[in-house]
Amino acid sequence: KQWYQRRVREFQTFQHYLIQINLSCSMAMFVLVLWLIGKAHCSLVDLSHVVDENTLNWPINGYQQYNLTTLATLDEGGYFYISKDISMTEHLGTHMDAPHHFGKINWDLSEIPLVNLVAQVVKLDVRAKCEENRDYGVTVDDLREWEEQYGSVPNGAIILIETGWGDKYPNMEEYYGSSIDIKDSDMNYTQWSTEIHFPGVSAELAMELVTNYTIVGVGVDTASLDPAVNSNFPVHFTLQMQNKYGQCEEEEADCGAGPAAQIEEHTSEL
16 A cells, blocks of 8 residues: 555656656656656556447437548558548547537536546446446446445546446447437437436536535446437536536446555546
8 A cells, every 4th residue: 555655756757857847748647657657566557449430329320420531542662651631520429529519618628637537436337227227327326335335436536437338339229229320311300319228427426426525527337428319418506507518429348446545547538
């Protein structure tokens, strides 16, 4: 425990140093991760899905699917060069919901403090409950059960929700609960929203997190922070109006569910 506490203090000092010399967020995160690996006996778990032509997109009109085009290539005389163009909607595959997504004056991605992207993890495993109810909303009681076993949620933590939906990805019908793609139908969003079913965070838990806890964000392995039945997105509004970011369509691999002090998440803004 003392060894870990020393590493945390060293990590915080190093992080402060990086911020002071004003490295870019992406480079700073890369350097921080490499430093942590060198300092601690730990492993890295990638929670993101591959982004390609099979990546699931919020299936409504106007959301552009992933497209990768080669612009130029050269391979001759011992010289190689390639350049590509990528286009896609920002809410595609594993992605971050910046607070500005539902908060007019709240942080966009560039404004989220770097310190908020390196956080201790509280992982709530609700797979069994979601298996019984596709519309399950993770409750305050689920969080209380974690605390009873592992202790209080630390300040500055991120709450990760494991529903089991990562195992259904990228099968659209299993993941969304419907194979209907609104872009290929005559349905409007209100009609389509009654067809989809997947779990998420309850409005009560979202309010509890911003009222009685000091967290930086919430991550889920489903398509949205809100369960599909919450078509007015109360969880998005509650969290993001308080500058709490969201992470959606994560691959909730087995990163453990123990005390938050033993697990950290390093989040890239890209």
